Amino acid sequence: MSTAHEAVRASTGPGRHLLDVCAPSWGDDPYADALRAGRGPLFLRRADGWLLPLDVERWCAHADATDLDVLERCEGAVLDIGCGPGRLVAALAARGRHALGIDVSRAAVAHTTGLGGQALHRSVFEPLPGEGRWGTALLLDGNIGIGGDPSALLERAAELLTPGGLLIAETASVDIDERVDVRLVPAVGPHGAREGVDETAYERPFPWARLGTPALLRRAGRAGWRVSGQWTADGRSFVALRSRSTRSSPEPANSTAVISSHRVRKPSPDTPVADA
Numbered sequence: 001m002s003t004a005h006e007a008v009r010a011s012t013g014p015g016r017h018l019l020d021v022c023a024p025s026w027g028d029d030p031y032a033d034a035l036r037a038g039r040g041p042l043f044l045r046r047a048d049g050w051l052l053p054l055d056v057e058r059w060c061a062h063a064d065a066t067d068l069d070v071l072e073r074c075e076g077a078v079l080d081i082g083c084g085p086g087r088l089v090a091a092l093a094a095r096g097r098h099a100l101g102i103d104v105s106r107a108a109v110a111h112t113t114g115l116g117g118q119a120l121h122r123s124v125f126e127p128l129p130g131e132g133r134w135g136t137a138l139l140l141d142g143n144i145g146i147g148g149d150p151s152a153l154l155e156r157a158a159e160l161l162t163p164g165g166l167l168i169a170e171t172a173s174v175d176i177d178e179r180v181d182v183r184l185v186p187a188v189g190p191h192g193a194r195e196g197v198d199e200t201a202y203e204r205p206f207p208w209a210r211l212g213t214p215a216l217l218r219r220a221g222r223a224g225w226r227v228s229g230q231w232t233a234d235g236r237s238f239v240a241l242r243s244r245s246t247r248s249s250p251e252p253a254n255s256t257a258v259i260s261s262h263r264v265r266k267p268s269p270d271t272p273v274a275d276a
Contacts, residue, residue: 030186032107035085044182059084059141063091066233075166076135081124082143086112093117124156134160139169148179148207154223158243167241169216177215181205213237
């Protein structure tokens with residue numbers, strides 16, 4: 001999930017609706033609808049009505065200069081955690097790099113494979129190919145929030161990476177460390193939900209987290225990660241972390257966490273993917 005915007009755009013004022021004649025035709029899975037259409041508007045909504053716009057148009061576009069700079073920093077085989085529509089996996093594949101995207105949205109996986117990338121319909125907290133052998137893991141577009149427990153996610157990433165492997169995470173552009181329950185909602189009216197539609201029909205609330213760079217560095221330090229770099233580009237903030245060079249005995253994975261904007265779903269047994 002993107003953290004590029006911290007509130008609804010200023011152009012959305014009282015009495016104006018984020019309803020567009022070109023907006024997707026919303027069904028019971030607004031995330032899938034938005035990916036198929038290549039556009040939103042789509043939001044994470046807290047119980048108090050606060051909205052975080054999701055940058056669907058950027059996710060569905062080709063990798064931009066900021067994305068490509070991140071990909072240039074990747075080492076070895078790359079695992080994109082919460083790959084969404086797959087622009088990063090596709091860009092890596094086009095460069096002859098071994099990369100795999102994982103996401104619990106079937107629409108996201110289908111979009112990624114349609115672009116020529118490899119993707120698996122699975123949660124990061126489920127068994128994955130190549131565990132302990134990935135050179136780089138990516139947590140971009142706000143995906144450090146997956147499952148609402150960044151510490152558990154950092155622990156799981158360390159299990160997936162080779163010792164000394166690289167994790168590149170995108171952080172919020174503000175100094176924040178919060179864990180909240182959110183709901184995914186499409187275009188909104190003045191009261192937060194799409195007019196005439198019960199937003200509870202779309203998605204149950206799920207845990208999510210938002211971390212700025214200072215908060216991520218604190219958590220990473222406690223978990224034994226080493227800071228390899230931090231930078232900003234085009235209004236986005238990134239941190240590169242190195243996992244421990246040796247492993248301790250791993251704890252069982254947290255099976256209740258979620259990836260992307262959806263609840264954990266069973267992995268698709270008919271989705272082929274090469275092992276790392």
